[in-house]
Amino acid sequence: MRHTRKLFIAAGYGLALGFSAAAGAADTQAIAAALKQALPGIAPDSIQPSPVKGLFEVVVGPKLFYVSEDGRYLIQGSLIDAKERKDLTEARLTGARLNALNKVGLGKMIVFKPKNPKHVAYVFTDIDCGYCRKLHSEIDQYLREGIEIRYLFFPRAGEGSDSYYKAVSVWCAKDRNQALTRAKRGEAPERKECDNPVDEHMALGNAMGATGTPMIVTEQGNLLPGYVPAAQLSRILAQEDATAQSKQ
Template sequence: MLILNKLLSTLALACSLVFLVGTVNAQSEQQVRSELQKKIGQNTKIKSVSQSPISGIYEVLVGNEIFYTDANSKYLIQGEIIEIATGKNITEQKQVDLNRIKWSELNSSNALKVVRGNGSRQLAVFSDPNCGYCKRLDKSLQQLDNVTVYTYLIPILSADSAQKSKQIWCSADPQKAYVDWMINGITPTGKGDCSTPLDKNMTFAKTYGITGTPTIFFTDGSRFPGAVQITDIEKKFSSLK
């Protein structure tokens, strides 16, 4: 019984220490956040502050951007933390996780859709009809087989982008009108007077920090910005198997 009592006392002390360390860490993170917010001003909102893998260095999230600071909030560090033993880029992995979405949050009814082959592999592309890199990507995507591509139009470049997006969506065959314009240079002829999902797509883009086109999403929620090479897309598809 005496041994059992000692064991219980030891466990209770250990739990108390863990709770105390957690409380102290939380207080330190809050203090760093408060002090840093004062220094950078209220116009730049800090989303969170947490302890980084390096003692005395804190990870700071501003929007979806990652920075680091010291315990006194004297320095703001912009760069990457790499674990030497494994070569793991901790900052890059955190950035990937921050940019990840839930595939289920995408509403396919707001997208143009094309299926090639058995359509088993899926990806979503956010595109502007006046985006040169989007046109380059769309030409590359023609090489993919057994794929379903959902294209969400977000006219962010100009007023003409909005007009062309409406004309494409309101065409008799929106997907064909999109391909004709993006790949063959045939101007869409739709009147642009139908109901479109463009506002919903723009809201989604703003909510998830999609600020450039093209932006690709895969079914695991990860995103690839820019005109990604087909080899990189194929490699990503292989990793999802």
Template sequence: MRRNAVKRFSFKVGLLVLFAGFGFAEPEIFKRYGIKVLEERNLGSLRELLIERGGKKMLIYMSEDGRYLLIGALVDAKTGKNLTKERYREINRVDVSKLPLKEALRITFGKGSKKLIMISDPDCPFCRKAHAYLRNKDVDLYVFLFPLDIHPEAHTKSVKILCSEDRVKAYDTALSGGEVKADRCKDGEDRLKKHILVGQIIGVSGTPLFIREDGIRIEGFNLRELENYLGGKR
């Protein structure tokens, strides 16, 4: 079992132990285990709780009497909708108006009819696939660079992209597997710090990450969700 999976399992078991036999009206229990309730919704026979523990947000469901706890996806039996997934989309919605889009690399493909924000790593293989895919769309793309530690050359490449006279062309070269010719510079380092800060504020854990104009996230190169948002080929 992977380390992250073990942590998630331990956390869930800890929650089960925590809530067994306790009602929701015991706030000192939450304090003892470092759990903060951020939001509560009454769903009838269930209560939905948005909790935070160790900086991580999580949805859990509790029976009305506080005795039983459900950790996992809640599905509407009539429609088949994953209600938990939909709630997470709303909870994690990004306020696009607060993003410093003027700092991003702006690339217009086609007519640029749809705005899309992309968090990208120049050495990320799925970022490269996404870039090739977006070429055939009508999209106004705003790119923030977020080099991941697992790609040791990505930081240097990102700085060189931001040091280039034509940053959009340099980004396209990097995502196409070419070499960016520019030298590293202080301005590029400073620009990259701003890009990385955007990713940290959003809570990026992997690339690519897309943000629609309405603030809804698309995690990874999710072709179906991108198609639903951007439409077919131009």
């Protein structure tokens, strides 16, 4: 999974040859077959018609791109409704991000739960990141706001770094929440190894386009890069909920 992002970067150069075999077959099965040939091992979560005639929307994890109906051309980027001035791609990506997070599952996250839950926020974190430590030092404020914090690891220095092994050690600790809090305070965790989801977290963060930490994913699937104070995050989440309810 760690190479998913690289595959998508390369896709724009290599997919035309793979799709040409499916030229003339205007259906999702042909597109799926072309994808399988061009990107072995990457299975689309969904293939469906886009709002633009002749263009299909393909979702893979938290990523979305478009494919022509003959299976030959791939487009990466945002689809904008110029009349409505609306980013149609971002609207669809929110759901894709949440689906990808749900596939990881709560059992592979470190969760801090409030007594009176109102909202949820997913936080990609680096133990040694200054603003990640600031956010966690205020964890009680987030909990008082009713925000459940669901942590995933994203050591920016990469696999094999000191930050990476700290993340693994925290996950392998008997009390992960306590171990994370201590590590965020600068206490070096006892070095441990076990089955862990750190690589999976990193791959997902990369697929979502993470360039720094903390990176927050809201309960509506929107991205908030960087530290957001508890009170401000609470307002953002409440506004998101109100907007989502108004559309129902």
